[in-house]
Amino acid sequence: MPEVPGRRPGCFVVDLDGAMIGYITFDRRGAEHPGHVRPEAGEAALGYLFLPEAWGRGYAAEACAAALDWFAGALPSEPVVLCTQAANDRAMRLAAKLGFTEVKRFEDYGAEQWFGAWSSVTLPG
């Protein structure tokens, strides 16, 4: 265990009528992992985990969109990345809905991983 806990750019608990149904995190993506959009690594990586009973109702999409909106204001012009197993249909559909686009795919943890990026900055043209 490190003496000083690592710092995350963001961490959110999602509640529905006072009960926790999921959480959303922004972690710094370490250089030891494959998949980066910055040479120095350390990008903010979005993570999401919701209780199965809350799936299929659009709550994750709504909450993640709000978290990304917060991120765009807190750390403007920083990209956000996301890595999930390509076989994780729900996570893949959510990533596409949120506006993540594929950067690359690679093998890790014995499975194909999908690595995508999102940016609040609209490129000219």
Ligand SMILES: CC(C)(COP(=O)(O)OP(=O)(O)OC[C@H]1O[C@@H](n2cnc3c(N)ncnc32)[C@H](O)[C@@H]1OP(=O)(O)O)[C@@H](O)C(=O)NCCC(=O)NCCS
């Ligand atoms: C990934 C995960 C967050 C996706 O949750 P989800 O509920 O499927 O995602 P959304 O909030 O986008 O909901 C989409 C579904 O809600 C439905 N829906 C119902 N009412 C809706 C509404 N009012 N508005 C929007 N969507 C609605 C959509 O039609 C869609 O259904 P479908 O999946 O059958 O096509 C969830 O599966 C999860 O926590 N998985 C385990 C953790 C995990 O795998 N994390 C990723 C690792 S990086």
